[in-house]
Amino acid sequence: MYRVTTPDTTELQNRHAGNRSSALLTDKYELTMLEAALKDGTAHRTCAFEVFTRRLPNERRYGVVAGIPRVLCAIRDFVFTEEQLAELDFLSPETIDYLRNYRFTGDIDGYREGELYFPNSPILTVRGTFAECVILETVVLSILNADSAVASAAARMVTAAAGRSIIEMGSRRTHEYAAVTAARAAYLAGFDATSNLEAAKRYGIPSTGTAAHAWTLLHTHPDGSPDEASAFRAQVEAHGQGTTLLVDTYDITQGVATAIDVAGSELGAVRIDSGDLGVVSRQVRRQLDDLGATNTKIVVSSDLDEFAIAALRSEPVDIFGVGTSVVTGSGAPTAGLVYKLVEVEGQPVSKRARGKESRGGAKGAIRIFRNTGTAIDEVTYPLGGDLPEVGDHSYVQLSIPMVRDGELVGEIPALTESRDYLAQQLVTLPWEGLALTRDEPALSVRHTT
Amino acid sequence: MYRVTTPDTTELQNRHAGNRSSALLTDKYELTMLEAALKDGTAHRTCAFEVFTRRLPNERRYGVVAGIPRVLCAIRDFVFTEEQLAELDFLSPETIDYLRNYRFTGDIDGYREGELYFPNSPILTVRGTFAECVILETVVLSILNADSAVASAAARMVTAAAGRSIIEMGSRRTHEYAAVTAARAAYLAGFDATSNLEAAKRYGIPSTGTAAHAWTLLHTHPDGSPDEASAFRAQVEAHGQGTTLLVDTYDITQGVATAIDVAGSELGAVRIDSGDLGVVSRQVRRQLDDLGATNTKIVVSSDLDEFAIAALRSEPVDIFGVGTSVVTGSGAPTAGLVYKLVEVEGQPVSKRARGKESRGGAKGAIRIFRNTGTAIDEVTYPLGGDLPEVGDHSYVQLSIPMVRDGELVGEIPALTESRDYLAQQLVTLPWEGLALTRDEPALSVRHTT
Numbered sequence: 001m002y003r004v005t006t007p008d009t010t011e012l013q014n015r016h017a018g019n020r021s022s023a024l025l026t027d028k029y030e031l032t033m034l035e036a037a038l039k040d041g042t043a044h045r046t047c048a049f050e051v052f053t054r055r056l057p058n059e060r061r062y063g064v065v066a067g068i069p070r071v072l073c074a075i076r077d078f079v080f081t082e083e084q085l086a087e088l089d090f091l092s093p094e095t096i097d098y099l100r101n102y103r104f105t106g107d108i109d110g111y112r113e114g115e116l117y118f119p120n121s122p123i124l125t126v127r128g129t130f131a132e133c134v135i136l137e138t139v140v141l142s143i144l145n146a147d148s149a150v151a152s153a154a155a156r157m158v159t160a161a162a163g164r165s166i167i168e169m170g171s172r173r174t175h176e177y178a179a180v181t182a183a184r185a186a187y188l189a190g191f192d193a194t195s196n197l198e199a200a201k202r203y204g205i206p207s208t209g210t211a212a213h214a215w216t217l218l219h220t221h222p223d224g225s226p227d228e229a230s231a232f233r234a235q236v237e238a239h240g241q242g243t244t245l246l247v248d249t250y251d252i253t254q255g256v257a258t259a260i261d262v263a264g265s266e267l268g269a270v271r272i273d274s275g276d277l278g279v280v281s282r283q284v285r286r287q288l289d290d291l292g293a294t295n296t297k298i299v300v301s302s303d304l305d306e307f308a309i310a311a312l313r314s315e316p317v318d319i320f321g322v323g324t325s326v327v328t329g330s331g332a333p334t335a336g337l338v339y340k341l342v343e344v345e346g347q348p349v350s351k352r353a354r355g356k357e358s359r360g361g362a363k364g365a366i367r368i369f370r371n372t373g374t375a376i377d378e379v380t381y382p383l384g385g386d387l388p389e390v391g392d393h394s395y396v397q398l399s400i401p402m403v404r405d406g407e408l409v410g411e412i413p414a415l416t417e418s419r420d421y422l423a424q425q426l427v428t429l430p431w432e433g434l435a436l437t438r439d440e441p442a443l444s445v446r447h448t449t
Numbered sequence: 450m451y452r453v454t455t456p457d458t459t460e461l462q463n464r465h466a467g468n469r470s471s472a473l474l475t476d477k478y479e480l481t482m483l484e485a486a487l488k489d490g491t492a493h494r495t496c497a498f499e500v501f502t503r504r505l506p507n508e509r510r511y512g513v514v515a516g517i518p519r520v521l522c523a524i525r526d527f528v529f530t531e532e533q534l535a536e537l538d539f540l541s542p543e544t545i546d547y548l549r550n551y552r553f554t555g556d557i558d559g560y561r562e563g564e565l566y567f568p569n570s571p572i573l574t575v576r577g578t579f580a581e582c583v584i585l586e587t588v589v590l591s592i593l594n595a596d597s598a599v600a601s602a603a604a605r606m607v608t609a610a611a612g613r614s615i616i617e618m619g620s621r622r623t624h625e626y627a628a629v630t631a632a633r634a635a636y637l638a639g640f641d642a643t644s645n646l647e648a649a650k651r652y653g654i655p656s657t658g659t660a661a662h663a664w665t666l667l668h669t670h671p672d673g674s675p676d677e678a679s680a681f682r683a684q685v686e687a688h689g690q691g692t693t694l695l696v697d698t699y700d701i702t703q704g705v706a707t708a709i710d711v712a713g714s715e716l717g718a719v720r721i722d723s724g725d726l727g728v729v730s731r732q733v734r735r736q737l738d739d740l741g742a743t744n745t746k747i748v749v750s751s752d753l754d755e756f757a758i759a760a761l762r763s764e765p766v767d768i769f770g771v772g773t774s775v776v777t778g779s780g781a782p783t784a785g786l787v788y789k790l791v792e793v794e795g796q797p798v799s800k801r802a803r804g805k806e807s808r809g810g811a812k813g814a815i816r817i818f819r820n821t822g823t824a825i826d827e828v829t830y831p832l833g834g835d836l837p838e839v840g841d842h843s844y845v846q847l848s849i850p851m852v853r854d855g856e857l858v859g860e861i862p863a864l865t866e867s868r869d870y871l872a873q874q875l876v877t878l879p880w881e882g883l884a885l886t887r888d889e890p891a892l893s894v895r896h897t898t
Contacts, residue, residue: 024647025625027618029658031646032688036660040683042667049663074625087650130667137661138645141621142628169476172590173783176474176523178624179591196587197480198473201536209478211485212586214498214790217798218491218579224796234489239481249800328782334622334773341663347673349666351698 021081022074023099025139031088034131035095043098043131048343048362048383051110051124051144053117057152057332059438062429064155064422065123066185067147068113069412072402074139075104104132108403109364109383113413114151114188114422115398116429118378120445122363122399123337125383130344137339145337146178147185149329153306154189155426156330157322159434160309165319167208169195169301170327182327188419191326203415210244210271210299211235217249226250232262242268244299247284248275256284260291269297269319277302278315285316305330306436359447364399366390367428367443375428378445388448470530471523472548474588480537483580484544492547492580497792497811497832500559500573500593502566506601506781508887511878513604513871514572515634516596517562518861521851523588524553553581557852558813558832562862563600563637563871564847565878567827569894571812571848572786574832579793586788594786595627596634598778602755603638604875605779606771608883609758614768616657618644618750619776631776637868640775652864659693659720659748660684666698675699681711691717693748696733697724705733709740718746718768726751727764734765754779755885808896813848815839816877816892824877827894837897 037043056063080099088096106128117123124140126133158166168186171179171194183199193206200207211231219231232245241263247255247270259270270288272280277300288296300312301321309320329335341349348360362383368376368390379388383399401409413421426434433442486492505512529548537545555577566572573589575582607615617635620628620643632648642655649656660680668680681694690712696704696719708719719737721729726749737745749761750770758769778784790798797809811832817825817839828837832848850858862870875883882891 022625024650025620025628026646027620027644027658028646028649028656029644029660032658033660033664036664036683036687037667039687040679042683045667047663047667084650087646130663134661134663138621138628139625142623142625145622146624146627171474171476172587172788173594173785174591175595175624175627175630176471176588176591177626178595179474179587181624195476195478197475197477197536200477201473201533207477209476209481211478211482212583212790213800214496214579214583215482215485217790217800218486218494218496218793220793220796220798230489234485234491238485238488251801324783324785333777333782336622336773339621341661341666344667344669347669349669351662351666352700 020077021079021084022077022139023080024084024087025074025142026135027138028090030135030137031091031095031099033134034098035091037130037134038095038098044129045345046128047130047133047341048125048127049133049137049339050122050342050363051140051337051339052120052122053336053338055119055336056441057336059440060152060156060332061433061435061439061442062152063117063148063335064151064189065111065113065115065117065144065148066151066188067143067181068110068124068402070143070147070181071124071140072108072408072412074143075108075136075403078102078104078136078139098131102132102135103406104128104136104403105406106132106403107401107405109399109401111398112400112418112421114418114425116425118441118443118445120359120447121378122365122380125362125364125399127362141337141339145335147181148335148337149333150182150185150327151189152335153330153332154186154191154326155422156306156436157309157320157326158190159426160306160313160436161320162313164317165192166309167191167193167195167319167321168326169321170323170325171196173324174327179327184415186326188415188422190419190423205415211246213246213249213273216246228255228258229262232259236263241266244269244271246271246273248272252280252284253287256287257291260288260293260296265292265296267293267296269299271299271301271321273301277308277317278312281312281315281317310436363447364397365445366395366397368393368395369428373428374430375443377443380445380447469526470528470533471526471588472529473533473536474523474591475584476587477539479584479586480540480544480548482583483547484540486579486583487544487547493578494794495577496579496582496790497574497576498582498586498788499571499791499812500589500786500788501569501571502785502787504568504785505890506785508889509601509605509781510882510884510888510891511601512566512597512784513600513638514560514562514564514566514593514597515600515637516592516630517559517573517851519592519596519630520573520589521557521857521861523592524557524585524852527551527553527585527588547580551581551584552855553577553585553852554855555581555852556850556854558848558850560847561849561867561870563867563874565874567890567892567894569808569896570827571814571829574811574813574848576811590786590788594783596630597784597786598782599631599634599775600638601784602779602781603635603640603775604871605755605885606758606769606775607639608875609755609762609885610769611762613766614641615758616640616642616644616768616770617775618770619772619774620645622773623776628776633864635775637864637871639868639872640771654864660695662695662698662722665695677704677707678711681708685712690715693718693720695720695722697721701729701733702736705736706740709737709742709745714741714745716742716745718748720748720750720770722751726757726766727761730761730764730766759885812896813846814894815844815846817842817844818877822877823879824892826892829894829896
């Protein structure tokens with residue numbers, strides 16, 4: 001499973017912040033707890049922390065694990081520089097010394113990148129001393145919550161697109177670096193390409209792009225009146241007949257006519273970015289066909305989400321361009337994952353606060369399947385202990401060793417490999433698990449302990 | 450207005466990505482448009498692009514401009530390295546040469562950091578050649594959309610808190626670097642502190658933090674049963690009586706009793722992170738008072754947003770801890786700002802696509818006030834032209850020069866200065882403008898041209 005490959009492993013050599021420490025991507029209370037623990041001698045108790053969610057946002061059926069390679073890199077890069085230590089003037093010299101020498105030396109087990117998850121799936125388990133585990137909370141959760149939110153929304157959009165091409169173009173609607181990792185998460189989930197050049201460079205994702213309305217508006221006749229034909233002509237001359245012309249700057253019907261007139265009937269595609277996309281795509285398809293441009297594709301964009309994509313399923317749309325909704329998790333901009341202490345010195349622990357109960361003990365999980373290949377449920381077991389009894393059923397071990405004694409075990413899979421893995425998992429869901437409507441999770445997680 | 454000060458200007462010397470180029474935080478189509486424009490000779494037409502929004506998300510009354518200093522830095526850092534250029538194999542040698550020598554040499558005018566905005570407010574206007582302006586679209590919008598989304602939500606929470614302290618602690622629920630800038634945007638909007646240490650270091654924001662449930666769970670008696678008292682004692686010993694103890698790991702009433710027993714009646718604060726916060730805060734206040742801990746404050750957290758905060762206004766809550774909702778823009782994770790070509794060679798341009806009309810021409814704006822100091826509306830005017838007639842009313846010029854010939858004009862204001870500026874603007878809104886309910890924007894923007 002975990003063999004060496006390039007795109008995602010470049011993250012390991014050169015993470016996006018430029019080989020910088022991730023150590024201050026941390027909430028202050030982690031370091032004040034560390035200080036108190038070093039003082040009262042509890043810092044070195046062996047602990048297990050677990051990443052899980054209590055519920056799926058918006059009553060979705062499943063979540064997609066994303067960000068695992070980025071988490072492993074962030075933990076490797078969790079090293080305090082002297083410049084950073086100088087900022088931590090609220091800590092004692094002893095705590096500063098501990099941080100100066102900090103390297104994570106524990107164990108990590110977790111779900112594969114691209115794996116499905118459900119409420120209470122033990123997605124990641126971090127084991128080591130209290131001190132070394134507690135200070136990783138924020139950076140681990142930030143990455144997994146951001147990436148899983150995007151991948152979980154994106155996977156639903158890919159399902160809705162039903163085999164048609166789907167492109168991520170939402171960079172402008174999210175933080176400039178969140179845009180880069182959002183492009184990665186969308187590609188993991190089955191998107192075909194991204195508009196984001198940094199994501200293309202960093203993760204080897206196919207990039208794509210056509211033209212903005214500004215391009216058409218830039219072109220005017222000497223009297224100042226619009227000159228769409230010049231804009232289209234220049235684009236075709238620069239990028240060839242296979243390019244995509246944006247036809248809705250002025251009048252769409254005129255735009256399509258001009259596009260084919262200029263580019264010929266072998267024009268690659270036209271893009272429509274406004275109006276009732278169902279109605280317009282039918283009109284444009286008819287017009288293109290009448291003009292002999294039967295191979296010219298139709299790209300639509302304009303605030304598409306999984307529901308809008310599904311609504312266009314019967315329309316002659318070839319490619320969906322998705323922006324805001326995918327990079328913001330389509331109504332669920334965070335995955336709601338938490339990082340909770342579940343075991344101390346081999347004893348399960350859990351809080352009892354109302355509505356926030358958790359199940360103690362370091363856990364692994366398996367997923368059980370019918371003979372038909374359809375998943376039945378997930379079952380947890382004590383991490384390091386025996387697997388649950390599955391009878392005649394087949395199963396997959398979901399929790400795999402990722403770090404031992406602070407060192408990576410095996411290799412990070414390539415992004416394309418994780419992408420294929422997710423696609424394979426999605427087809428194992430019970431058929432209603434891929435529905436877009438709100439409902440119960442597609443699978444439940446049973447605890448055997 | 451724009452004098453030299455430290456926190457926000459450190460961004461200029463040392464941006465968070467480590468003095469890296471921002472040039473690939475860009476959508477591919479910007480570079481393919483550039484290529485076509487260089488080929489057809491339109492690249493050097495003088496243009497104006499405007500950042501504005503067509504509507505406020507969720508029918509809010511106002512938006513808060515945030516991210517301006519970060520945008521100015523990103524434009525300064527928009528320089529292609531040879532390593533980046535090597536990735537752009539879809540461009541001609543001429544385009545690569547253009548990018549190799551690229552520096553923004555145009556003009557930028559815009560609204561101040563912390564200014565209010567409304568639909569069609571001309572928030573930022575970027576003028577120069579088509580080539581130099583068009584390629585900045587993505588990075589400008591990413592920053593402004595992310596930061597303004599957080600600041601706009603945060604300002605409503607500050608209003609709802611009605612003078613009580615409010616702390617940003619949402620790092621774990623958003624991308625690890627979006628967390629840092631979200632902390633900045635929340636502080637700009639009036640939050641008092643952040644949990645995020647990188648934000649504290651980079652922007653000089655006060656940082657704060659107490660303890661997690663893990664801290665309490667770590668402490669057990671030799672027989673494995675909970676030992677909350679030891680956890681509280683160790684925390685008080687490490688951080689003093691002024692610390693905040695988290696009292697809801699097991700039973701809140703017992704937790705409060707133990708907290709005061711251990712720390713004494715001068716304990717700084719207790720934190721409650723679950724349950725019905727109104728009911729519980731009243732019970733806890735009564736219990737604290739009965740125990741003589743009349744100065745011990747109550748901190749509440751647990752998925753608070755502006756509505757939950759407002760609902761707690763009559764309860765004995767001293768400090769609000771806000772996480773997910775502020776870093777995700779409380780239901781509006783992006784501000785929906787767009788970057789549109791509005792002028793070419795001095796002529797206004799605008800597209801006519803349905804529902805996406807825009808008003809051509811490079812515009813500035815003023816805000817007009819009654820004698821009482823209450824704002825009436827915003828009025829635009831041709832940038833560089835005469836200001837609109839205001840009669841007896843007073844006004845403020847909203848559009849100020851920020852960049853001339855590629856060079857910064859004046860200095861970036863300190864973050865605290867922008868924070869004060871926003872607070873001053875909020876009180877100028879008509880009284881219903883600060884309501885949390887959905888409605889029309891508090892002010893409208895009139896175009897005089």
